[in-house]
Amino acid sequence: MFTSSQNELAQVAKVLAHPARIAILDYISKQQGCICNDLVDVIGLAQPTISQHLNEIKKIGLLKGTFEGKNLCYGINEERWEELQQSFQVFFSNINFNCC
Amino acid sequence: MFTSSQNELAQVAKVLAHPARIAILDYISKQQGCICNDLVDVIGLAQPTISQHLNEIKKIGLLKGTFEGKNLCYGINEERWEELQQSFQVFFSNINFNCC
DNA sequence: TTTTAATATTGCAATATTACGATAATATAA
DNA sequence: TTATATTATCGTAATATTGCAATATTAAAA
Numbered sequence: 001m002f003t004s005s006q007n008e009l010a011q012v013a014k015v016l017a018h019p020a021r022i023a024i025l026d027y028i029s030k031q032q033g034c035i036c037n038d039l040v041d042v043i044g045l046a047q048p049t050i051s052q053h054l055n056e057i058k059k060i061g062l063l064k065g066t067f068e069g070k071n072l073c074y075g076i077n078e079e080r081w082e083e084l085q086q087s088f089q090v091f092f093s094n095i096n097f098n099c100c
Numbered sequence: 101m102f103t104s105s106q107n108e109l110a111q112v113a114k115v116l117a118h119p120a121r122i123a124i125l126d127y128i129s130k131q132q133g134c135i136c137n138d139l140v141d142v143i144g145l146a147q148p149t150i151s152q153h154l155n156e157i158k159k160i161g162l163l164k165g166t167f168e169g170k171n172l173c174y175g176i177n178e179e180r181w182e183e184l185q186q187s188f189q190v191f192f193s194n195i196n197f198n199c200c
Numbered sequence: 201t202t203t204t205a206a207t208a209t210t211g212c213a214a215t216a217t218t219a220c221g222a223t224a225a226t227a228t229a230a
Numbered sequence: 231t232t233a234t235a236t237t238a239t240c241g242t243a244a245t246a247t248t249g250c251a252a253t254a255t256t257a258a259a260a
Contacts, residue, residue, distance in 0.1 A: 023103075026106065029194065029196050049249050063209095085188075091122070092185035094126075095125075095174075096129050146219065148240095149220065187216080
C-alpha cells in the first residue's frame with residue numbers, strides 16, 4: 001500500500017516517537033563508555049519499561065551490545081545511525097514549497 | 101519528566117511514524133499546485149481517515165491551508181519544515197560513538 | 201554450587217491510535 | 231435558495247502502545 005521507503009521511515013520515526021527513547025539515546029550518546037545500568041535511575045521509569053524501550057531501539061538496529069563484566073553494554077551503532085540520519089535528510093530535502 | 105526538546109522531537113516523530121502521513125507529505129511535496137482532493141484516491145484510505153491524518157500533520161504546524169474555490173488547499177509550511185529538519189539534524193549530530 | 205546483581209520476559213490493565221460508516225458543515229454552482 | 235462537491239466531525243470497533251509488578255534468565259562473585 002505504501003512504498004518500502006515510506007514504511008521504513010515511518011518505522012524508524014515510530015521508535016523516535018517516545019520521549020523516553022529520545023532520552024535514552026541522548027544519554028547513551030553523552031557517555032564516554034557504555035555502562036548502561038543506571039538508565040533506570042536517569043530516565044525514571046521501571047526497569048522492565050527501560051528494557052522494553054531499549055528493545056524497540058535495538059529492533060531498528062540503532063544499538064549494538066556487548067557483554068562487559070556482568071553488565072550488558074549498549075552502544076550506538078554508528079553505521080546504522082548515519083544511515084537513518086541520511087534517510088531523514090533525504091526526506092526533508094525532497095520537498096517543494098511552490099504552493100499557496 | 102523529559103526535557104521539552106525531547107518531548108517536542110518525540111511529538112514530531114510521532115506524526116512521521118505512520119506511512120500514510122509520510123505518503124501524504126511526499127505527495128503534497130511533489131505537486132506543483134495544491135489541489136489535494138485527490139489524496140483519497142492516491143493514498144487509498146477513506147476520506148475521514150485522510151482528513152484525520154492531515155489534521156495530525158497540521159497540529160505540528162507542517163501544513164498551511166488556504167481556501168481556493170470550494171477546495172481547501174494544503175501546502176507545506178516552509179519555515180516549520182526547515183525548523184523540524186534542523187531539529188532532526190541536531191539530534192542526529194549530537195551523538196558520540198566512543199563506546200564498545 | 202550458591203548467592204548476587206544485572207537484564208529479559210510475561211501478564212495484564214490503562215490508554216492511545218487507526219480506520220471507517222454515518223453525518224454535519226462549508227462553499228461554490230445552478 | 232437548492233443542489234452539488236468537498237472537507238470535518240462523531241461514534242465506535244479493532245488494534246497497538248505504554249508501564250509496571252512478578253518472575254525468569256544470565257553471568258560474575260563468593
